[in-house]
Amino acid sequence: MLIRYKKNFEKIAMGLLSFMPSEKDLKKLQSTIRQYETEKDWLLYLWKEGEDVIGLIGIVIDSEEIHVRHISVNPSFRCQGIGKRMLNGIEEMYAEKTVVASDETSSFFEKCHEEQVDPF
Ligand code: COA
Numbered sequence: 001m002l003i004r005y006k007k008n009f010e011k012i013a014m015g016l017l018s019f020m021p022s023e024k025d026l027k028k029l030q031s032t033i034r035q036y037e038t039e040k041d042w043l044l045y046l047w048k049e050g051e052d053v054i055g056l057i058g059i060v061i062d063s064e065e066i067h068v069r070h071i072s073v074n075p076s077f078r079c080q081g082i083g084k085r086m087l088n089g090i091e092e093m094y095a096e097k098t099v100v101a102s103d104e105t106s107s108f109f110e111k112c113h114e115e116q117v118d119p120f
Contacts, residue, residue: 002057002089005036005044009053013044016056019072022104032058032070047073047086057086059094066090066099071108084112 005013014033023029036044036058047055054077058070068090073082087109091099101109 001048002045002086002093003048005046005056007037009046012053013046013056016046016053016072016074017058017070019075020070020104023070042069044070045086045090047082055082055086057090059090059099060102061094061097064097066094066097067102068099068105068109069102071105083108087112 010033014029017023017032018029023032036042041061042058043061044056044058046053047057055073056070057068060067060069068087071083071086
């Protein structure tokens, strides 16, 4: 399930964020986590299964749209549908707004919204 980021999850959140290609530099990573902690329109959600935090999705809210800025899943848990479930969770939570990708998340976003083509 998706839960809101809290400061006591800082280390695990930074570890997950660091899988984003744009967050490899430690200074950039620290500045990004600070933005999520301080800017009111920047919201970070974590995917928790039991006691384990295994995914992260970060959004920026404007008047009409929700921009998905970051999305990341622990490599040990990839390809089990968690990324897609996090995206769906945000779309359900903010159903009154349009959820859009940022440059950094667009390829996975598009993959999740590919039309299911019936082979028959
Ligand atoms: N662009 C497009 N598709 C991607 C992708 C990417 N960057 N990364 C993984 N996928 C595809 C997988 O190949 C897989 O495809 P398949 O079902 O046809 O085999 C599918 O997404 C898996 O979906 P799902 O299980 O819901 O996603 P996940 O839980 O494995 O998480 C990411 C997907 C992208 C969050 C995860 O791979 C990750 O943390 N990547 C590193 C961080 C990153 O680059 N984030 C930005 C992505 S644009």
